[in-house]
Each structure stands twice: as structure tokens, then as C-alpha cells.
Amino acid sequence: MDGTFGKYNNSRTRTTAITVTMGSTAGNITVTPISTCGNGTAATLSVSTAGGSTPLVEGFETSVPPSNWTLNNADNGTTWSRTTAAFATGTASAKMTFFGYTANLGTKDELQTQAISFVGKTSHTLTFKHAYAWMDRTGTANDRRDSLRILVSTDCGNTWTQLFYKGGNTLSTLTSGAGQQAAFTPTSGQWVSNNIDLSAYDGQSGVIIKFVAINRNGNNLYLDDININGTTTVAPIADFSANKTTVCAGGTVVFTDASSNAPTNYSWDFGAGASPAIATGVGPHTVTYSTSGTPTVTLVVSNISGSNTNTKTNYISVDPLPSAVGAISGGASVCEGATGNVFTISSVSNASDYTWTVPSGSTITAGMGSTSITVTFGSTAGDITITPSNACGNGTAAILPIALTNSVAPTIFIAATDTTICSGQQVDFTANTTNGGLTPTYVWKINGTPSGSNTATFSTSLLNDQDVVSAELTSSEVCSSANPAISNNVKIEVLSAPS
Numbered sequence: 001m002d003g004t005f006g007k008y009n010n011s012r013t014r015t016t017a018i019t020v021t022m023g024s025t026a027g028n029i030t031v032t033p034i035s036t037c038g039n040g041t042a043a044t045l046s047v048s049t050a051g052g053s054t055p056l057v058e059g060f061e062t063s064v065p066p067s068n069w070t071l072n073n074a075d076n077g078t079t080w081s082r083t084t085a086a087f088a089t090g091t092a093s094a095k096m097t098f099f100g101y102t103a104n105l106g107t108k109d110e111l112q113t114q115a116i117s118f119v120g121k122t123s124h125t126l127t128f129k130h131a132y133a134w135m136d137r138t139g140t141a142n143d144r145r146d147s148l149r150i151l152v153s154t155d156c157g158n159t160w161t162q163l164f165y166k167g168g169n170t171l172s173t174l175t176s177g178a179g180q181q182a183a184f185t186p187t188s189g190q191w192v193s194n195n196i197d198l199s200a201y202d203g204q205s206g207v208i209i210k211f212v213a214i215n216r217n218g219n220n221l222y223l224d225d226i227n228i229n230g231t232t233t234v235a236p237i238a239d240f241s242a243n244k245t246t247v248c249a250g251g252t253v254v255f256t257d258a259s260s261n262a263p264t265n266y267s268w269d270f271g272a273g274a275s276p277a278i279a280t281g282v283g284p285h286t287v288t289y290s291t292s293g294t295p296t297v298t299l300v301v302s303n304i305s306g307s308n309t310n311t312k313t314n315y316i317s318v319d320p321l322p323s324a325v326g327a328i329s330g331g332a333s334v335c336e337g338a339t340g341n342v343f344t345i346s347s348v349s350n351a352s353d354y355t356w357t358v359p360s361g362s363t364i365t366a367g368m369g370s371t372s373i374t375v376t377f378g379s380t381a382g383d384i385t386i387t388p389s390n391a392c393g394n395g396t397a398a399i400l401p402i403a404l405t406n407s408v409a410p411t412i413f414i415a416a417t418d419t420t421i422c423s424g425q426q427v428d429f430t431a432n433t434t435n436g437g438l439t440p441t442y443v444w445k446i447n448g449t450p451s452g453s454n455t456a457t458f459s460t461s462l463l464n465d466q467d468v469v470s471a472e473l474t475s476s477e478v479c480s481s482a483n484p485a486i487s488n489n490v491k492i493e494v495l496s497a498p499s
């Protein structure tokens with residue numbers, strides 16, 4: 001014991017509590033009650049030193065207890081010792097001489113490791129070999145069966161958890177668990193290997209293991225080839241993939257882990273607009289992106305040896321749907337058959353194409369797919385619609401109802417007061433019209449040359465023989481067809497005076 005006992009630097013403190021500054025060597029703290037009549041029964045606390053690391057390999061080649069181990073010998077009697085009479089490997093082993101240990105049945109002798117760090121490795125195990133025979137007192141009905149318990153503590157020995165407990169025939173390494181009467185010294189074939197899973201203690205910094213021999217005055221127990229170790233791991237490397245990196249707003253992406261070196265923890269961040277926004281666990285994870293953008297995706301992985309972060313900046317492109325269309329500009333009241341009617345919208349955000357529809361019987365003569373079209377109307381009213389679209393789908397359409405007026409055809413028929421006249425005689429022409437509107441326009445012609453004025457009648461006395469008079473009527477109706485209307489021809493015969 002390499003310690004300093006508080007201010008009492010001696011072994012007789014006459015107090016029920018002491019304060020200890022520990023040194024670097026394991027050992028026992030013992031307290032013995034004393035009176036003038038003598039000593040009471042002592043109590044002992046085994047103190048382990050921290051700092052043990054794996055692999056911890058102990059073959060008892062040098063000493064029992066080994067350096068940094070402690071030996072708890074409750075009765076100060078027979079206890080664990082080093083022997084070269086038997087070994088699994090090397091030249092020595094640890095022996096618990098139950099044979100002949102007649103005192104203190106049930107007393108315990110403990111071989112205890114220092115505190116061992118299980119940090120930085122996984123899948124820790126304890127392997128050891130033992131050899132044992134119990135005391136076979138054939139015919140006496142008084143066999144004697146000792147035990148071996150193996151315990152683990154992670155709180156400096158305050159509490160212990162049992163890892164292994166065998167005794168008598170279950171501990172025996174003879175054939176069929178037999179015992180024997182003679183003092184037991186194993187042959188090389190009488191050692192048994194044991195393997196205890198300590199993975200539950202992975203990551204603990206102070207793991208103490210003790211081998212407890214429980215005396216029944218049976219036969220000898222041997223330990224050798226103790227090995228405590230874990231699997232070395234390395235820090236993981238984070239990586240992941242997505243089933244697609246371009247998606248429309250509202251679409252889903254499946255993320256799959258591609259990390260290496262066996263991560264044990266995963267922390268995902270799927271970036272702006274993602275649902276779910278984060279996740280744990282290896283996945284795969286299905287994520288919905290509701291808003292357009294270029295979210296950055298991050299995966300952090302870790303294991304007992306470290307962590308690693310993989311950030312994929314702007315990894316996903318979330319494309320938007322087109323915005324809604326504004327109002328359609330253009331004349332909403334048109335004539336049947338009207339041509340050159342232009343309808344226009346403002347450019348729509350995120351639209352790559354525009355689909356127009358026009359009333360039945362109407363045709364788009366220019367501009368389909370653009371923000372402006374030219375329409376020739378038929379004879380049926382209806383709606384003009386425009387729907388913006390892109391690779392993600394359609395935006396909200398706009399509608400312009402078209403009021404369509406049927407067209408009328410003007411007609412004109414002219415009549416003369418006389419068609420056979422004498423030279424110089426006045427002839428009066430009158431136009432009979434239909435669909436001329438409130439303010440029709442007349443053009444009178446003699447032999448195709450405009451003459452006269454814009455009235456429904458025309459009078460002249462300047463006609464020559466075989467002159468042809470006609471008229472054109474231009475209707476004032478908003479919607480008219482075959483405009484202007486051409487009248488019939490009236491040929492005039494002028495008779496000559498007798499010569």
C-alpha cells in the first residue's frame with residue numbers, strides 16, 4: 001500500500017473514518033478494532049489502481065498476484081499462489097490450494113485486476129483457462145465441492161456483477177465433471193478454455209474483474225492464460241446517396257447511408273424545406289421537399305472511435321411549379337371571323353411553356369407556346385385560356401371569356417328612273433340596301449370611276465351611251481362580312497337626235 005493516511009501518517013488512527021491520497025500501487029485498506037482486551041476481526045477493502053489497458057494478458061509467469069493486481073485473502077490463511085507444477089501455457093499458473101484447506105469453509109480468496117479501460121474498443125471479452133477437480137470421497141457421502149466466481153465492477157469495487165459461477169462437477173475439467181481423491185495437478189489435457197462476453201462494458205473507463213475462489217476443502221483449482229481485450233475500431237467515414245438529386249416541389253427523395261467503418265450513431269439533417277427535417281438511424285430515410293430551393297444535406301456518423309461529418313452543399317435541387325398567370329389582355333368582344341386578334345399575358349415565373357386554348361372553331365395563327373397569341377375567330381363564343389407549365393407540371397391557368405357577335409352581310413341594289421334616255425337627260429339612281437347600318441357609306445361609279453356623293457341616291461345628266469353605273473355600300477355594322485357590297489350594273493342607252 002503506497003498511500004498517505006491523511007494527517008495520520010501511521011497505521012493506528014483511532015478513528016472510524018480516514019482520508020486517503022492514493023499512490024500508484026494496488027493493495028488493501030484494512031481496519032482492525034482494538035481494545036485493551038485484544039483485537040477484533042479485521043475488515044479489508046481491496047483497492048485497485050486505474051490505468052490498466054487492453055489487451056491485458058496474464059499467464060502468472062512472474063508472480064501471484066501479478067503486478068497491479070490485488071489479492072484479497074479474507075482469512076489470511078491459504079490463498080492463491082504461483083505454481084510451476086501445472087500450466088496451460090508457459091511455465092506457471094495461479095493455484096488455489098483447496099486440497100487440505102480445512103479451515104474456514106466458505107471463505108473467499110480473490111484475485112483482482114486493476115481498473116482496466118474499455119474505451120476505444122468494442123466487443124470486449126475475457127478468456128481464460130482453468131483446471132479443477134473436486135474432492136471425490138467415494139462412499140463417504142461427503143464430497144467436497146469448491147467454487148469459482150468471476151465478478152466485474154465499474155464503480156471502483158463498490159458493487160459487483162457476476163459473470164461466471166461454477167462449482168464442483170460443473171467446474172471440474174476432468175472427464176464428465178469427475179472429481180478425485182488425490183491432490184489434483186492437471187495434465188496438459190485437463191485445461192478448459194472459457195470465453196466471457198464483456199461487450200456490455202464497452203466504453204467504460206474503469207472495469208475491474210476478480211476471480212473469487214470459494215473454499216469447501218475440496219481439490220485444487222488452477223487459472224492460466226487470462227486475456228482481456230476488445231476489437232479495435234476506427235472512426236467512421238460518413239457518406240450517403242440519394243435516389244435522385246432533382247425533384248419537383250412536393251416530391252420525395254430517399255437517402256441511403258454509404259458510410260464506412262461501422263458507425264453506431266447517425267444524425268441526418270436534410271436541409272431547408274425538408275420533412276422530416278432531421279433523422280437518426282441508418283435509414284434509408286424518405287424525405288419530402290415542399291418548397292423550391294437547393295437544400296444542403298448533412299450526415300454525422302460516429303462510433304466509439306470518433307465521428308465524421310459529410311456535408312453535401314446544395315445537394316438537392318427542388319424545382320418549383322410555375323406561378324399563377326396574371327390577367328389576359330386583349331379584346332374580349334369580337335366579331336365572328338375576326339382575324340388578327342392579339343391576346344397577351346405577362347411572363348410567368350418558373351414557366352417554360354404556355355398552352356393556350358381558344359373557342360371552338362377559332363384558330364391560333366401565331367404565338368402558341370409564348371406569352372402572346374394571334375387568333376382568328378370562328379362563329380362560336382367561348383373562353384380563351386392560358387396554362388403555364390414546366391417539367392414539374394402546370395401552374396394555375398387564367399381565363400378570358402370571349403363575347404362573339406355574329407356578322408351580317410350588306411347588300412345593295414340600284415335602280416334608275418330610266419335606262420334609255422336622250423342625250424343630256426337626267427337620270428336618278430336609288431340604292432336599296434340591307435345591313436348597311438346606321439351610317440352606311442356609298443360610293444357611286446360611272447364605268448368604275450367614282451362619281452357623285454356619299455348618299456343613297458345619285459343623279460346625273462352627263463351620261464353617254466353605254467355608260468355603266470354602279471354603287472358600293474360599306475356597312476357601318478360592327479360585324480359585317482363581304483364589305484363593301486357591290487351593286488348591280490345599270491347600263492344606259494342614249495338615243496341620238498335625228499340628224
Ligand SMILES: [Ca+2]
Pocket residue numbers: 073074075076077078079107108109
Ligand atoms: Ca484464504
